[in-house]
Amino acid sequence: MAGLSPDSPLRGFVGYHLKRAYMSIHSDFVASLTHLDLKPTTYSALAIINENPDISQTDLARALAMERSNIVVMVDELQARGLIVRNKVPTDRRVYALRTTSKGIELFLEASRAVKKHEDKLLDGFAPEERAQLVEMLIRIQQVK
């Protein structure tokens, strides 16, 4: 049997802790959405479409950092569930203008409450300043690029 801390050589890396924290929060995030039959990606898509009415699939792909080809099937599903609509655009007949339906908005708002609850549980011991400081550092990290 290995010792109590077989991961000790990795603990010196910030990235290791970042990954573990992300994994941990992600599984709880997924769980908080399953009862609404949403996944992180479909929830994020709803959020972005709702915030950006008439967004195209290409722009949605960019916002979600996904391939356009993979957006198609997800948009198909959201449309089949009546959560969004694909409207034709007269000025450019190649593109679709995506919009949330009232049903989509309702589901998005309910999901947002669930995600909020999940975050509050997650950050239970964090003071507001700590929370802000954490976000600030996370943003700084991704800006190094």
Next chain:
Amino acid sequence: MAGLSPDSPLRGFVGYHLKRAYMSIHSDFVASLTHLDLKPTTYSALAIINENPDISQTDLARALAMERSNIVVMVDELQARGLIVRNKVPTDRRVYALRTTSKGIELFLEASRAVKKHEDKLLDGFAPEERAQLVEMLIRIQQVK
């Protein structure tokens, strides 16, 4: 075209920033290891085997949070490359005792230097206290479970 911040509805969530920071660092992490033909998982496996001589595949799986079945093929690869050895254990003939070879240790050390460099670049603007504070918060998050 969407606005400049199509993701604004998601920015209120800490988990969103955590994911983005993780994604960002992860791709750079992967890039820092490719020249040694290592992936995050194989590097971590080397690290854990090196720190825990004679660890079993089952315990390695637990430490890496991977399935035992998926460990097999990875251990096969590390063994085929001469980085680790599978020794038989007389007291329990079901298990293998994994150990890094001198070649494996050498590669691990070189990879560790590469990862260190990657982390230093990533955390360039971070004071030592900030860095410690970040790690402390990340650990706190994953302990909420």
Next chain:
DNA sequence: TATTGTTATACTCTATAACTATA
């Protein structure tokens, strides 16, 4: 020529079930 949406495909990661040999 370039771009949007689309299809098909492949590749990686991960998860599950069933088997064998040992305990």
Next chain:
DNA sequence: TATAGTTATAGAGTATAACAATA
């Protein structure tokens, strides 16, 4: 009966290439 290692397989998620319609 339980466990270690193994095999095969299936399911996500993601990436690439090629195509028709339109710009």
